[in-house]
Amino acid sequence: MAALSRNKWIRGAAVVAGLCVLASAPQAESRPRPRPTQADAGPSRMPFETPEFSMLDRAVAGSGRSGTALPWLSGGTIAATADGALVVDEDTGLLVRTGRDGSRIASVRIGTGVGQLVYHAPSQRVFVADRWNDQVAVLDVSAGLRVIHRIPTPTEPFGLALTRSGKTLAVTTVAGRRLVGYDTRTFKRRWGAELGPEPRGVAFSPDGGEAIVTMLSSNAVVKVQFEAGKAPTVFYTSITPRDATPAGGQSKAFVRNAFAAKYLTNQVAVVPHQLSRPVGQEGRANPNRYGGGGSLPPVEHRLAFIERGLTIAGTASARAQVHQPRAVAYDGARDTLFVAGLGSDEVLAIEQASTASVKGSWQRTLSDGGQRCGPSGLAVAGNGDVLVNCSFSRRVVRLVANAHELDGKTSSPGFEIGPEVAPSRLSAAAQRGKSIFHRGEDRKMSGGGQLACASCHAEGRADGLSWQIQGSTLQTPLLAGRLRGTHPYKWDGQDPTIETSLRNTVQRLGGSGLTPAEALDLRAYLDALPRPRVPERTAVRVARGKALFDGKSGCASCHTGPRLTDRKAYNLAKDLPKVDTPSLIGLAASAPYYHDGSAQTLRAALMENGTVHDMGVTVGLESAEVDDLVAFLETL
Numbered sequence: 001m002a003a004l005s006r007n008k009w010i011r012g013a014a015v016v017a018g019l020c021v022l023a024s025a026p027q028a029e030s031r032p033r034p035r036p037t038q039a040d041a042g043p044s045r046m047p048f049e050t051p052e053f054s055m056l057d058r059a060v061a062g063s064g065r066s067g068t069a070l071p072w073l074s075g076g077t078i079a080a081t082a083d084g085a086l087v088v089d090e091d092t093g094l095l096v097r098t099g100r101d102g103s104r105i106a107s108v109r110i111g112t113g114v115g116q117l118v119y120h121a122p123s124q125r126v127f128v129a130d131r132w133n134d135q136v137a138v139l140d141v142s143a144g145l146r147v148i149h150r151i152p153t154p155t156e157p158f159g160l161a162l163t164r165s166g167k168t169l170a171v172t173t174v175a176g177r178r179l180v181g182y183d184t185r186t187f188k189r190r191w192g193a194e195l196g197p198e199p200r201g202v203a204f205s206p207d208g209g210e211a212i213v214t215m216l217s218s219n220a221v222v223k224v225q226f227e228a229g230k231a232p233t234v235f236y237t238s239i240t241p242r243d244a245t246p247a248g249g250q251s252k253a254f255v256r257n258a259f260a261a262k263y264l265t266n267q268v269a270v271v272p273h274q275l276s277r278p279v280g281q282e283g284r285a286n287p288n289r290y291g292g293g294g295s296l297p298p299v300e301h302r303l304a305f306i307e308r309g310l311t312i313a314g315t316a317s318a319r320a321q322v323h324q325p326r327a328v329a330y331d332g333a334r335d336t337l338f339v340a341g342l343g344s345d346e347v348l349a350i351e352q353a354s355t356a357s358v359k360g361s362w363q364r365t366l367s368d369g370g371q372r373c374g375p376s377g378l379a380v381a382g383n384g385d386v387l388v389n390c391s392f393s394r395r396v397v398r399l400v401a402n403a404h405e406l407d408g409k410t411s412s413p414g415f416e417i418g419p420e421v422a423p424s425r426l427s428a429a430a431q432r433g434k435s436i437f438h439r440g441e442d443r444k445m446s447g448g449g450q451l452a453c454a455s456c457h458a459e460g461r462a463d464g465l466s467w468q469i470q471g472s473t474l475q476t477p478l479l480a481g482r483l484r485g486t487h488p489y490k491w492d493g494q495d496p497t498i499e500t501s502l503r504n505t506v507q508r509l510g511g512s513g514l515t516p517a518e519a520l521d522l523r524a525y526l527d528a529l530p531r532p533r534v535p536e537r538t539a540v541r542v543a544r545g546k547a548l549f550d551g552k553s554g555c556a557s558c559h560t561g562p563r564l565t566d567r568k569a570y571n572l573a574k575d576l577p578k579v580d581t582p583s584l585i586g587l588a589a590s591a592p593y594y595h596d597g598s599a600q601t602l603r604a605a606l607m608e609n610g611t612v613h614d615m616g617v618t619v620g621l622e623s624a625e626v627d628d629l630v631a632f633l634e635t636l
Contacts, residue, residue: 051348051360052321056243059356060268060305060316068164069332072120074203074262075160076327077377078389078396079119079126085379085387085396086126086141088114092394092422095128095137097145102396102418108145110137112425113530115158116201120166125184127169129157132530136160136171138187151187154178156533159202161211172199172213175533175588179213179224181232193232195222197591198461203261203269210308212269214258217464217591221258221271221306239271239304241317253277253296254465255304257458262328264337264354267308272325272339274455275300278467297450301325303339303350305358322346322363323440324454329378329386336361338386340375343440343452347375347388347399364415366390366397372435373397392435394420426528433525436518447510453522460529462590466597470508472575475597477582478590481531483523485563486583491595493569493580498523532586537631545632548625553606554616555629559584564636572615588634602630 071079079086084099093112097105115129124142130150136157138149151169154176161170168190169182177197181190198216205211213222220236227233244253258273276299301322307314322341329338330353337353340346345367352358366373366388374392381387386399396418424431437457441449456463460480466473474491483489488496495501499519506514514522549555558566558581569578579595592600599605606618606626621629 051350051363053318053348053350053360053363055316055318055358056241057316059358060307060314068206069262069264069330070164070206071329071379072118072162072166073164073206074201074260075116075118075127075129076260076329076379076389077116077391078379078387079117080379080381080385080387081119081121081141082382085381085389086117086119087377087389087396087421088117088128089394089422090114090376090391091424091426094422095126095139095145096421097141098396098418098421100398102398102416102421104419104421106145107422108139108147116160118160118162118169120162120184123166123184125166127160127162127184129160129171131156131158131174132533136169136182138184149187151182153180155536159200159213161202161204163204163208164206165208168208170202170204170211172202174199175535177535179211179222179232191232193224193234195234196220196236197464198589200258201260203263205263205266205269205308207266209266212261212263212271212306214261214271214273216257216259216458216461218258219255221261221304237306237315239273239306239315239317241275241302241304241315243317244275252279253300254463255302256463256465257324257455259326259458260328262330262337264330264332264335268354269306269308270328270337270353271304271306272320272328273302273304274324275302276455276463276465278465279473297448299450299455301341318358320348320350322348324438324452324458326376327378327389329380331380331384331386334384338378338380340378340388341440342374342376342391343438343454345373345375347378347386364399366415372439374435374438392431392438394422394424396421427524429521429524430528431525432518433521433523436514436522437525443512444514445506445509445511451509460526461532461586464591466592473596475592475595478532478586479526480529480586482563482583482585483526486565487567488569488580491580491582492576492578498526532589534586534635535588537635541628541631542635543632544625545628545630548621548629549632553618553621553629555618557616584633584636587636602633606630 077088087096093110093114094107095110096107099105110128111130111133113132115131117126117128119126126139126141128137130137134153134155136151137147140146140148153171154173156174157171158174159172167184169184171180177195179193179195183190196218199213201214203212209226211224219240220238223235223237225233239255253275256274256276258271261271263269301320303318303320305316320339322339323343325339326342327340335353337350339348346365348363349361351361372392373390375388376391377389379387388397397415399415437453439445440452443449456476457479462476462478466475483498489501502519502522503514560566564584565581569580572579593605
């Protein structure tokens with residue numbers, strides 16, 4: 001494995017504290033990030049940057065480091081083995097076993113669109129979420145890779161975690177909105193719990209008495225408590241930070257895009273997430289602002305340190321300047337937490353993580369020249385090496401153990417990058433577009449580089465928020481599976497093509513702009529995104545709902561054809577000249593509803609019409625008919 005040259009890893013990116021503004025408005029001043037220290041850094045040594053990490057509250061710490069945080073208490077996209085790693089590649093659907101140098105030793109196809117894996121070293125078994133085939137693949141890795149069982153699950157499994165003993169597997173299901181526990185010996189279901197929309201990661205506490213489930217579009221995490229002989233107890237615990245509504249009436253902030261969780265001890269868990277501020281200061285519309293509030297940026301990247309229990313007071317917030325924090329890993333021997341930023345190609349190390357003395361240790365950039373890494377997974381090897389799954393380049397990066405034992409003199413050798421573990425199934429254009437979509441800290445994409453496409457559209461979905469944009473409040477639309485053949489674009493239908501729409505969006509985000517070629521690449525990636533899976537609904541109810549949709553509700557008069565839109569605009573709102581008819585594909589995953597997000601649920605959209613009127617004749621429907629119509633709409 002070749003070590004990378006020091007010069008290729010020095011970055012000159014700036015992190016800006018301020019709002020994203022329109023291209024015609026003055027740009028916010030930038031605060032340059034400290035440049036990497038170069039002392040003692042030879043060709044095989046890796047420079048590091050001063051970590052941008054700060055606790056905003058008194059640190060949460062339990063009474064001593066009780067419990068041992070084992071790797072399999074939560075899943076991810078990479079796991080360390082004795083001689084290498086196990087990696088899932090969401091692009092190809094492969095599970096790959098690599099050697100110490102990151103090269104592929106063996107692989108097996110699980111299914112396109114895999115979720116997480118979790119590896120139980122004592123039993124030499126790995127569990128992989130087969131997201132699109134509604135099952136978890138169980139493999140024996142004691143000799144190669146051999147599938148020994150497939151566990152059927154509710155719709156769209158994603159997050160995985162094992163108890164300390166390895167006897168219980170927890171699975172989150174995205175479209176099924178459930179957390180389900182399975183016996184890993186008999187593969188039978190043990191228990192289940194209902195969840196809210198867009199669940200993702202799950203983690204067990206070391207003692208197995210509690211689990212946390214993260215969500216993409218919620219201000220809360222789900223706490224699940226276990227007691228022998230009883231069904232799991234489910235609670236929702238807010239992780240909204242105390243500064244979400246600062247003094248002076250500045251904008252409300254919302255927790256979004258929480259993909260992962262990790263317990264450090266029995267008392268302390270960590271959830272990386274994004275903090276979004278969709279409305280400007282004091283809620284006033286400002287044509288030269290895109291969200292934010294006063295001097296506050298539209299998005300920040302945070303860590304929630306959560307004390308065991310259910311009170312909001314038991315949560316502390318920390319600012320971690322890694323764009324789109326997607327993955328975490330924990331080195332219990334050194335009490336060091338690692339966080340990966342998908343949008344900025346960075347890994348942040350936080351030392352004394354489970355104590356009141358928590359502080360940043362180092363921060364490193366993983367992009368090499370024009371090639372992005374896209375870190376989507378982290379793991380700590382037995383010798384302390386940190387392994388990174390680069391989802392864009394489909395390679396494994398190894399940060400050697402003493403790279404995070406700094407003595408103030410940059411005594412860290414460089415990290416090593418392995419060969420490509422799997423060829424991409426995407427076209428070259430879509431691969432480039434994937435990188436563009438997630439690119440944070442880039443002034444081409446937004447003012448000050450604060451926003452990426454994925455900031456509001458994680459996995460091509462919607463963040464469930466309504467943003468203040470050019471004087472209007474507009475709901476974030478779903479992208480995945482909904483773009484091709486649905487032109488014109490934007491809520492007012494002013495953009496005739498998707499390329500035009502993408503370039504205009506970047507401009508109003510304050511970015512310097514996409515080239516025509518970049519817009520085509522971004523479109524190629526968006527076209528490749530699969531439409532969201534739909535929840536299971538009773539067939540009889542769905543059939544009755546379809547009859548209502550096609551008949552007396554009047555819905556089908558505008559939402560027609562294979563894309564469920566007539567591609568016309570109507571005079572339905574006071575704040576827009578006209579409102580484009582949106583496609584209804586993926587409707588269950590696109591709340592809230594109407595252009596302004598004024599209807600929080602489909603039932604509200606049908607019965608109350610939000611602030612938009614004269615749409616269909618749903619007000620006259622009976623309550624049972626509305627239930628049937630909602631059931632049908634959720635299956636689109």
